[in-house]
Amino acid sequence: MIENVGLKKLSLVMNLPNEVMVVNPVLLWGDKNAYVLVDTGMPGQLEALKQCLWEEELTLNDLDAILFTHQDIDHIGNLPHLLSEREGERPAILAHEADKPYIDGSRPLLKFNPQRYETLLQTLDEKDRNQFLSVFSPSSSNNVTHLVKDGDFLPYGGGITIIHTPGHTPGHISFYHHASRTLVTGDAMVVVNGQLFGPEARPTLNMEEALHSLHKFTEFDISTVICYHGGFFEDRPNERIREIIAEAGLTM
Numbered sequence: 001m002i003e004n005v006g007l008k009k010l011s012l013v014m015n016l017p018n019e020v021m022v023v024n025p026v027l028l029w030g031d032k033n034a035y036v037l038v039d040t041g042m043p044g045q046l047e048a049l050k051q052c053l054w055e056e057e058l059t060l061n062d063l064d065a066i067l068f069t070h071q072d073i074d075h076i077g078n079l080p081h082l083l084s085e086r087e088g089e090r091p092a093i094l095a096h097e098a099d100k101p102y103i104d105g106s107r108p109l110l111k112f113n114p115q116r117y118e119t120l121l122q123t124l125d126e127k128d129r130n131q132f133l134s135v136f137s138p139s140s141s142n143n144v145t146h147l148v149k150d151g152d153f154l155p156y157g158g159g160i161t162i163i164h165t166p167g168h169t170p171g172h173i174s175f176y177h178h179a180s181r182t183l184v185t186g187d188a189m190v191v192v193n194g195q196l197f198g199p200e201a202r203p204t205l206n207m208e209e210a211l212h213s214l215h216k217f218t219e220f221d222i223s224t225v226i227c228y229h230g231g232f233f234e235d236r237p238n239e240r241i242r243e244i245i246a247e248a249g250l251t252m
């Protein structure tokens with residue numbers, strides 16, 4: 001049952017050939033019944049997303065805005081399919097300026113070489129492939145309608161503060177949800193086997209910058225962390241974040 005304002009972690013499950021992939025978008029609601037989805041999942045996760053919304057008695061048409069933490073395919077990849085199934089106007093789409101051209105499709109994704117891009121396209125059926133190309137193409141209209149930057153306060157979910165956390169990508173953002181004292185990290189941190197860690201090295205473009213970005217989290221009083229990869233962490237998050245910063249050899 002949805003209350004006036006709030007935040008909920010969603011879980012999108014996808015069975016890949018060698019693994020089960022679970023990612024965790026977030027749903028925010030409040031501000032005159034505005035529903036905001038944070039990240040959309042991979043291409044192929046639309047049915048899982050619809051199921052999560054359905055459990056809240058919502059459909060794709062109820063989404064007023066989509067906030068992207070960054071440009072990676074597992075965060076933006078479901079957007080074309082979401083837009084194609086939705087009726088009526090496009091939702092507002094928010095992202096940081098530094099990742100906007102990639103989310104718009106006007107520049108190739110930073111972590112995708114042409115071969116990897118081609119491989120991804122081959123996994124889609126023709127209809128989905130055409131839809132994907134029409135949304136993420138230099139010739140299509142821009143996807144991002146509003147820019148967010150460090151320190152912005154948005155009314156979503158009763159109030160969130162945007163935290164620019166570059167490193168994983170240049171325009172990576174996280175945010176703090178004030179009412180629930182929840183930090184939504186995107187990929188700035190991960191949870192593995194129940195423990196909270198800093199950014200995963202392999203997909204992080206600038207590790208030093210990504211580690212420095214963690215300092216910003218220490219300004220918030222956090223009771224719950226939600227990582228896109230790994231989900232919840234609730235065991236004294238501020239202490240654990242300080243520990244990670246110390247382990248990385250960064251001074252406060």
Ligand SMILES: [Zn+2]
Nearest residue numbers: 072074187228
């Ligand atoms: Zn990711």
